[in-house]
Amino acid sequence: MKPTIIEQLVRPMVKEIAPYRSARDEFEDFEAQKIFLDANENPFDNGVNRYPDPLQRKLKRTLATIKGVKPEQVLLGNGSDEVLDLIFRTFCEPGEEEVLLLPPTYGMYGVLAKLNNIRVKEVPLNDDFQIAIDSVLEAANPKTKIIFVCSPNNPSGNAMPLDQIKQLMNGFNGIVVVDEAYIDFSEEKSALSILDQYPQLLVCQTFSKAYGLAGIRLGMCFANPSVIDYFNKIKPPYNVNSLTQTRALGQLEASDRVQEEVKTLITERKKLEQELKQFDFIIKIYPSDANFLLIVVDDADKRYDQFLKAGVVLRNRSRLQGCNNTLRITVGTPEENINFIEICKTINQ
Numbered sequence: 001m002k003p004t005i006i007e008q009l010v011r012p013m014v015k016e017i018a019p020y021r022s023a024r025d026e027f028e029d030f031e032a033q034k035i036f037l038d039a040n041e042n043p044f045d046n047g048v049n050r051y052p053d054p055l056q057r058k059l060k061r062t063l064a065t066i067k068g069v070k071p072e073q074v075l076l077g078n079g080s081d082e083v084l085d086l087i088f089r090t091f092c093e094p095g096e097e098e099v100l101l102l103p104p105t106y107g108m109y110g111v112l113a114k115l116n117n118i119r120v121k122e123v124p125l126n127d128d129f130q131i132a133i134d135s136v137l138e139a140a141n142p143k144t145k146i147i148f149v150c151s152p153n154n155p156s157g158n159a160m161p162l163d164q165i166k167q168l169m170n171g172f173n174g175i176v177v178v179d180e181a182y183i184d185f186s187e188e189k190s191a192l193s194i195l196d197q198y199p200q201l202l203v204c205q206t207f208s209k210a211y212g213l214a215g216i217r218l219g220m221c222f223a224n225p226s227v228i229d230y231f232n233k234i235k236p237p238y239n240v241n242s243l244t245q246t247r248a249l250g251q252l253e254a255s256d257r258v259q260e261e262v263k264t265l266i267t268e269r270k271k272l273e274q275e276l277k278q279f280d281f282i283i284k285i286y287p288s289d290a291n292f293l294l295i296v297v298d299d300a301d302k303r304y305d306q307f308l309k310a311g312v313v314l315r316n317r318s319r320l321q322g323c324n325n326t327l328r329i330t331v332g333t334p335e336e337n338i339n340f341i342e343i344c345k346t347i348n349q
């Protein structure tokens with residue numbers, strides 16, 4: 001039985017559409033077959049002459065074990081960009097429905113909403129960049145299909161307590177997407193821990209940050225199996241290529257190294273936060289649960305240019321709501337961070 005809330009929220013078109021069936025959909029265990037004469041590929045083996053598994057079964061099995069979910073609760077996409085786009089297209093009727101965003105936050109939600117002709121309603125985070133729960137729930141109406149929560153939030157860096165996310169879900173009759181691109185750097189518990197209790201909860205993660213694989217473009221969404229079924233129905237059949245699937249599996253097997261890197265980056269973030277306090281041009285350093293720091297400076301445009309001339313590229317976030325004169329600093333390698341602090345000293349004068 002599918003949860004009724006999902007059935008009520010999915011677009012009629014998505015329920016009705018007959019998906020494209022690729023040749024490779026027909027085999028549960030396509031590695032056990034011997035002769036493939038079904039997909040018009042070049043038969044001469046070069047490692048990637050065959051179409052990839054459209055459902056990435058092997059990768060999902062490994063990933064599901066690591067994340068403590070079932071493989072049928074996992075969608076993989078060509079980066080989070082594709083995953084987020086599929087979420088819009090599954091739930092939001094173009095020209096009619098709307099989503100709630102909590103700025104300042106990740107820019108892709110707004111871009112994808114626009115691209116899909118979905119109205120955006122904004123309820124800013126409060127001064128500590130936390131969710132204004134009551135205002136969010138008041139702003140929601142029957143046309144509001146999705147609330148996007150980014151935790152830890154980009155660009156502010158702070159995580160949203162899981163209790164607040166539960167409060168949102170308890171008071172809202174739509175989908176709540178929790179984007180956990182930076183969760184590996186945070187002490188806050190992942191929303192995956194409550195996935196089984198909330199059919200309307202979608203948790204997005206990515207291989208681009210802690211896993212160190214931004215170049216292979218692999219995003220994840222964890223959700224109720226009925227939601228994943230709809231995603232699978234409308235996604236491009238071969239959306240995750242073979243090279244990406246193989247590389248991701250390799251990285252999951254090297255989890256010790258990834259964990260070491262994450263630990264180093266958290267230590268480096270704390271060190272950087274301490275050292276940045278010595279500089280007069282830095283007015284405020286926001287607390288971070290991610291692999292970056294958002295700082296307030298005296299004059300962001302001027303400092304940004306100074307850093308650029310000194311060979312350091314930062315992200316100027318000053319144009320975002322509530323982020324006047326801010327710069328976002330990604331934590332680098334220990335050596336890069338030492339160099340960065342030395343450059344701060346020359347800029348401070």
Ligand SMILES: *Cc1c(COP(=O)(O)O)cnc(C)c1O
Nearest residue numbers: 079080081106154181206208219
């Ligand atoms: C970096 C980032 C992602 C990752 O996007 P990919 O397309 O998977 O590289 C997703 N969400 C947020 C908030 C991010 O900052």
